[in-house]
Structure formats: C-alpha cells, structure tokens
Amino acid sequence: MCGLSCIRTYSKGQAVISLSSGESEYYGLVSAISHLLGDGAMAQDWGIQFRLRVWMDASAGISIGSRRGLGRVKHIDTVFLWVQQIVTQGRVRLGKKGTDEMLADILTKPVNEKIMERMLRGMAFFFEEGKHRLAKSTA
Numbered sequence: 001m002c003g004l005s006c007i008r009t010y011s012k013g014q015a016v017i018s019l020s021s022g023e024s025e026y027y028g029l030v031s032a033i034s035h036l037l038g039d040g041a042m043a044q045d046w047g048i049q050f051r052l053r054v055w056m057d058a059s060a061g062i063s064i065g066s067r068r069g070l071g072r073v074k075h076i077d078t079v080f081l082w083v084q085q086i087v088t089q090g091r092v093r094l095g096k097k098g099t100d101e102m103l104a105d106i107l108t109k110p111v112n113e114k115i116m117e118r119m120l121r122g123m124a125f126f127f128e129e130g131k132h133r134l135a136k137s138t139a
Contacts, residue, residue, distance in 0.1 A: 001103075002050060006123035008039060011107045019075045025061025026073075029054065030080050033065075033092050052092045057099045065094055 001007065012031070018024040032054050040052050056062050064073060065087050086092050105111060106119045117127065 001123065002043075002048075004122075004124040006103075006125070008035075009104075009107065010035065011104075016077075016080075020060075020073070022058075022060030022064060023073060023076055025056065025058035026064040026076060026083075027080065028058075029056065029061045029065050029094075030083050033083050033086060036092060037086070053095060054092060055095045055097045055102070057097055057102050059096065062094050062096055 014024060014027055016027045018027060036052050036054065040050075043050065064071070064076070065083050068084055068088065069081070070076060070078075083092075087094055099105065100115075103119050103122050106116055111119070120126070
C-alpha cells in the first residue's frame with residue numbers, strides 16, 4: 001500500500017520447511033521484506049520516497065524479526081537472519097495489526113461478503129452494480 005492505494009499484491013506457498021508456526025511467520029516476513037525492498041528501490045528510482053513498513057498479525061514473526069540472532073528458535077537457517085539487520089537499521093519497520101485488520105486475509109482465508117467488502121474498501125477498491133460503459137452489449 002502507498003497511502004490508501006494498493007500498488008502490489010502477491011501470494012505464494014512457503015518453500016522452506018519450518019518446525020513451528022513462529023518459524024513459518026518469520027519465513028513469510030523474510031519473503032515480504034525481500035519484495036518490499038525491491039519495490040522500495042524501484043520507487044526511489046522514480047523519485048518516490050516512502051517509509052517501508054510490514055504489518056503482521058503474528059507476534060512470533062515480529063519478535064524473531066526484531067531481535068538479533070536465533071534466541072530460543074534453533075531451527076532457522078542463518079541465511080535468513082539478514083532481515084533482523086534490516087529491521088535493526090530501521091530500513092523496514094514492523095508493526096502489529098489484529099487479524100480482523102489484515103487486508104491480506106482476503107487472499108489467504110475464506111471470508112464472508114461483509115469482511116471482503118470492508119477489506120477491499122481498505123485498499124481503495126469499490127464495487128458498482130451494472131456494466132462499464134465500454135462493455136459489450138448482450139442485446
């Protein structure tokens with residue numbers, strides 16, 4: 001998101017095997033920050049400056065990403081710890097939002113129509129009845 005505008009979405013399966021939900025959350029964070037840094041570099045090339053921030057509803061992922069080293073999590077490959085340095089340097093900020101505020105949930109979980117509409121409005125999308133004026137006529 002850039003302001004209220006959704007500029008990029010993605011969804012993918014996890015390629016790394018994890019032994020806990022906390023590790024899975026951290027691997028998701030690693031993937032998100034990797035994409036975010038690329039998008040931020042492209043925006044800078046275009047002269048657009050904005051703070052890079054990742055919102056998560058996962059306390060364990062935020063905790064692992066915010067510290068230095070493995071801590072009590074012993075199974076994370078050290079090749080993934082570069083994210084901790086990026087967060088420590090302040091290049092990317094981590095924040096917590098409740099599950100009901102996570103816009104990405106419409107891509108990862110079954111949600112009802114009410115939640116779907118609220119999440120889409122949160123990304124500045126809207127729904128209109130009828131056809132666009134350029135759509136083919138069925139008559």
